Amino acid sequence: MITLTPELFRILHLDRHSTGAAAIMALAESLGARLRAYSAGAIILDEGETSACVRLVKSGWVASATQLRDGSRQIIDVHLKGDLLVVSTVAGFSRVTLQAIDRVVILEFPQQRLISVFEQRPEIARYLAAASARLNAIHVEHLVNLGHRGAAARTAHFFLELAERTNPGTEGVAVEFDCPLTQADLADALGMTAIHFNRTLRDLRLLGLVTFRKGSVLINDCFRLAKLADFNPDYLRTYRDGNAIDSAAFDGESTGDVRDSAPSESSALRA
């Protein structure tokens, strides 16, 4: 038995006309979903491997990255609690490596079984399509970021994206969020050296815009930062009416961590 999170609710029950938690759990179980836990740094899926799963991040941060021949890596994107990971394969093989940034718990849905329920549950297919589209939009935005912005604006943009993704819809001049990424990780995501990233961070701090320390980011002035970064969060808002995901009803029962009293690294959802 697993805890019913807003995220799980989200993927399995998008139409907001509940058929009951029991039915949802039954569906998740009938799909053969599995819980897996990874420690920081663990490789969840390696480049070139085949992947037959759709993954839902239940807690922790995941990076999708590609290794380069010279040993460096480009982080393509990071994935947070509630994100759906649909690894796209070319000729059957993943083009990216999925790596746990910190301790990560993931719910794995066998792709074939998930697809097989599309007919009875078109809202699941729609959610997958929306998640893919969002992923695509994020990639496009990262492309713009790397292609057309200097180090400071690039950094600012990524921080604002992370702020919006960790705390969707938050308003106010100052925002703080937890961020397990190291400066080296962030530099890999932003296509610069860790050294230059560190200097950029110092500049932003001196401007009174952002304070970074391992584990947490404090944005002092969202508006000035957004102006610097030319940031517009529209690309992150997946749903037409802006509030399609009504997870409030479930907030009380599931924000906490998953019990991972599992044998070792993974545990089947159903006994």
Place this chain on the structure above:
Amino acid sequence: MITLTPELFRILHLDRHSTGAAAIMALAESLGARLRAYSAGAIILDEGETSACVRLVKSGWVASATQLRDGSRQIIDVHLKGDLLVVSTVAGFSRVTLQAIDRVVILEFPQQRLISVFEQRPEIARYLAAASARLNAIHVEHLVNLGHRGAAARTAHFFLELAERTNPGTEGVAVEFDCPLTQADLADALGMTAIHFNRTLRDLRLLGLVTFRKGSVLINDCFRLAKLADFNPDYLRTYRDGNAIDSAAFDGESTGDVRDSAPSESSALRA
């Protein structure tokens, strides 16, 4: 009536067990596919618009790009003859602008009707998924390109990608292909100034690697260029067995241009 191209064959008949050209045409027509022609520079779809179509490029080059506030643009990708354009929308709106580079002819499939045939024709759904995955892989590769390679390697990598995409599977040290992109276009795709791109091009020419002139690119030495760019074409090869697309049977009848005796800018496929 439209000409039956290998590309159209590809999208409508992936399983290689032909049910006959007539049936395929009937399907295309029953889907309400439309032919549209655009002159160079025309906007096919603007950022922020809704798109209810899947598009197949029949001839010409299309760029997907985003406009930046400062007037510059980032070209995300280019789309060539045979490419399927599945514009991903976030909250219903396109995140990119589709622009014709040169004269372009496009076949438009209404998305809803295309989706409605997935059940009887799962190979079409599979092809759409494969096209999306390939698009994604290309985006990832461009991300790596912008993030981790210098101007020369970046340019080399993009030229090799274009060579592979225009002439898939071509072997040999030297390759030439038509390319209607201007230096400014290429610079926008590669995230650098047209001026710096021009200098980079001169360096590559002086090294005896690439010769560019408006309309055509000549790669003198694929192997040295691939080494410089750290280029591996795997991400472009969509199909597991490497030869899944058997368009040879249709090569004789359709490589030529579409008749576009259409009234002006667009024409319905069916009378």
Place this chain on the structure above:
DNA sequence: CGAGTTCTTGACTACTCTCAAAAGCGGTGG
């Protein structure tokens, strides 16, 4: 405490952008 990782700074080098200007090219109209 010691080891390893992460963060920070300095000095120098290399790369890329900006501003400025000129040359080439293809079309249009006189």
Place this chain on the structure above:
DNA sequence: CCACCGCTTTTGAGAGTAGTCAAGAACTCG
């Protein structure tokens, strides 16, 4: 035919940005 125009390509010089090498400080964890 030629002058003219706009667009594209090419080159130069100087400024600004980012990478490299080197080293030290701070932090975490056993």
